[in-house]
Amino acid sequence: MAISRLGDNMAFEYINKNGDRKPKIKPNIENLSNFKKDFNWEEVFEEIPWLPGGGLNNAYVCIDSHVDSGNGNNVAMIWNGKNDEEETYTFNDLKVHTDKFANVLKELGVCKGDRVFVFMDRLPECYISVFGGLKIGAIVGPLFSAFGPDPVKDRMVDSEAKILVTQPELRKKIEGIIPDLPDLEKIIVVNKNNRTDDPLVDDDLSYEDLMSSTIPIESIENTSQYDYSIMHYTSGTTGKPKGALHRHQSIVQQYATGKWALDFQKDDIYWCTADPGWVTGTSYGMFAPWSSGITQIIYEGGFSASKWYSVIEKYNVNVWYTAPTAIRMLMKAGEAPIKKNDLSSLRFIASVGEPLNPEAVVWGNENYGMPIHDNWWQTETGAIMCANLSSMQIRPGSMGLPIPGIELAILDKDLKRLPPNEPGILAVKPGWPSQFFAYWKNDERYNSRFKRGWYITGDEAFMDEDGYFWFQGRSDDVINTAGHLVSPFEVESALIEHKAVAEAGVIGIPDKLAMEVVKAFVSLNNGFEWSKELRLELMKFSRGKLSSAVAPRDIDYVEIMPKTRSGKIMRRLLKARELGLPEGDTSTLEDD
Numbered sequence: 001m002a003i004s005r006l007g008d009n010m011a012f013e014y015i016n017k018n019g020d021r022k023p024k025i026k027p028n029i030e031n032l033s034n035f036k037k038d039f040n041w042e043e044v045f046e047e048i049p050w051l052p053g054g055g056l057n058n059a060y061v062c063i064d065s066h067v068d069s070g071n072g073n074n075v076a077m078i079w080n081g082k083n084d085e086e087e088t089y090t091f092n093d094l095k096v097h098t099d100k101f102a103n104v105l106k107e108l109g110v111c112k113g114d115r116v117f118v119f120m121d122r123l124p125e126c127y128i129s130v131f132g133g134l135k136i137g138a139i140v141g142p143l144f145s146a147f148g149p150d151p152v153k154d155r156m157v158d159s160e161a162k163i164l165v166t167q168p169e170l171r172k173k174i175e176g177i178i179p180d181l182p183d184l185e186k187i188i189v190v191n192k193n194n195r196t197d198d199p200l201v202d203d204d205l206s207y208e209d210l211m212s213s214t215i216p217i218e219s220i221e222n223t224s225q226y227d228y229s230i231m232h233y234t235s236g237t238t239g240k241p242k243g244a245l246h247r248h249q250s251i252v253q254q255y256a257t258g259k260w261a262l263d264f265q266k267d268d269i270y271w272c273t274a275d276p277g278w279v280t281g282t283s284y285g286m287f288a289p290w291s292s293g294i295t296q297i298i299y300e301g302g303f304s305a306s307k308w309y310s311v312i313e314k315y316n317v318n319v320w321y322t323a324p325t326a327i328r329m330l331m332k333a334g335e336a337p338i339k340k341n342d343l344s345s346l347r348f349i350a351s352v353g354e355p356l357n358p359e360a361v362v363w364g365n366e367n368y369g370m371p372i373h374d375n376w377w378q379t380e381t382g383a384i385m386c387a388n389l390s391s392m393q394i395r396p397g398s399m400g401l402p403i404p405g406i407e408l409a410i411l412d413k414d415l416k417r418l419p420p421n422e423p424g425i426l427a428v429k430p431g432w433p434s435q436f437f438a439y440w441k442n443d444e445r446y447n448s449r450f451k452r453g454w455y456i457t458g459d460e461a462f463m464d465e466d467g468y469f470w471f472q473g474r475s476d477d478v479i480n481t482a483g484h485l486v487s488p489f490e491v492e493s494a495l496i497e498h499k500a501v502a503e504a505g506v507i508g509i510p511d512k513l514a515m516e517v518v519k520a521f522v523s524l525n526n527g528f529e530w531s532k533e534l535r536l537e538l539m540k541f542s543r544g545k546l547s548s549a550v551a552p553r554d555i556d557y558v559e560i561m562p563k564t565r566s567g568k569i570m571r572r573l574l575k576a577r578e579l580g581l582p583e584g585d586t587s588t589l590e591d592d
Contacts, residue, residue: 055224117127141161158233269296279391308330375387425475483515491504
């Protein structure tokens with residue numbers, strides 16, 4: 001088989017803050033393997049500050065422990081608003097705010113194990129709400145702020161969420177589904193700096209009023225490392241997205257990988273561009289940096305090459321964690337905006353969410369004076385599993401090597417190990433600290449992910465002769481668009497709610513910037529005819545229900561939807577026909 005690689009033996013340098021060129025160190029693969037074999041996670045557990053009384057709580061590790069150790073005056077967060085507002089929060093500040101919000105929830109009757117969902121932009125109150133919920137033992141569910149009404153409804157109904165924290169413009173976007181949330185008791189609305197004059201709706205509560213009339217809680221709920229902390233919904237091929245539950249012990253691996261895979265060092269200024277509604281935005285936009293006690297930049301605005309570079313220059317960012325789609329957009333913007341800014345503070349750049357093109361690694365070295373380090377993990381893994389560490393020789397296009405304590409393997413269809421350079425199923429040996437421990441109310445689905453002593457990731461890859469892993473693609477129909485995993489079923493379900501649509505099939509098609517974009521095919525009910533006007537109507541309809549980030553970029557008509565004899569839509573066949581690829585085995589295709 002032909003394997004596409006670029007520069008297996010390429011050596012990189014980076015430029016430190018003083019302008020000195022520092023060579024990357026080529027690791028001894030044999031020694032690194034021995035280190036992993038002898039590695040014991042208990043060593044990292046001992047570094048983590050535990051609650052007084054022996055419990056473990058993410059909020060204590062990330063905030064209160066720094067106050068207790070005398071570092072409360074260190075800056076934790078610098079927030080840069082989309083209108084160029086700026087706010088600075090020390091760890092002391094965050095402790096006060098999160099203690100007060102924890103008491104707000106407690107006074108509203110929220111108990112340990114209750115679900116509190118946060119549907120907000122990158123505002124300071126978003127982060128305060130998450131940690132306040134964790135302090136009283138709630139299970140917190142961050143939601144992507146670009147979601148439309150249907151994704152929010154699906155997740156809140158499934159999770160039986162009791163509290164929703166949001167902001168006026170997002171509250172307005174989902175007002176139509178509020179009556180359909182039977183378990184929702186209260187909505188807390190954050191009107192940041194009175195940006196809107198919208199009055200509170202119905203029985204909604206003002207975040208500002210609640211915070212001004214309460215006092216901090218006396219103590220954090222004594223959660224154990226085995227108590228659930230965060231619920232992230234992840235997409236599947238069939239059915240609605242599943243709520244992946246993580247425990248407080250996840251902080252152990254998030255803390256360690258922040259140091260190993262993102263090179264966190266004392267006094268670093270760090271910027272993670274991920275939205276807090278996705279797992280990267282919590283694991284590495286909240287837990288990893290603050291467990292290490294470093295300063296984090298929160299930029300509320302959207303993508304802009306010139307603005308992003310100005311953020312790095314203004315705040316002297318040292319470590320930058322972003323996504324391949326953003327990097328490709330920066331590459332498209334070219335060298336001009338780079339030359340207008342001083343990026344010499346940068347020491348380490350990393351990327352996650354989808355495979356990073358080999359060309360992007362080389363481009364980073366040429367334009368930033370350092371490579372971009374790719375790494376791999378999933379919502380279910382909770383933290384980085386495989387990475388190009390700062391000391392490693394990078395092989396552009398590779399996910400890197402498994403981090404210490406993690407065992408990865410490539411398996412065939414019979415779940416037997418494959419030799420180097422043979423593509424197959426990427427699997428992980430269970431037992432890592434940030435492993436998810438349930439899909440909410442779906443034990444059958446959860447158990448199906450573990451077979452013969454392995455967690456089956458749903459990704460395909462191969463391992464080279466030196467132990468580097470190389471991503472090949474998804475083994476199911478889940479669509480990776482700009483790092484966001486989209487369930488075809490979720491999009492199909494939204495489309496068939498339109499009166500004209502009889503059936504819908506959804507696929508991902510290649511895209512230079514986003515890796516994949518969503519495309520839908522529909523067949524129509526009797527009495528409807530395909531037209532340009534109907535196509536535009538369906539596009540608008542789907543965006544209204546799902547949001548532009550999830551909805552189809554294009555919709556086409558098919559007279560007869562290809563299905564198996566059992567009635568399952570053959571997305572594989574739709575994709576092959578769209579891309580002009582061989583159709584493969586069609587023996588199970590339903591007769592016309």
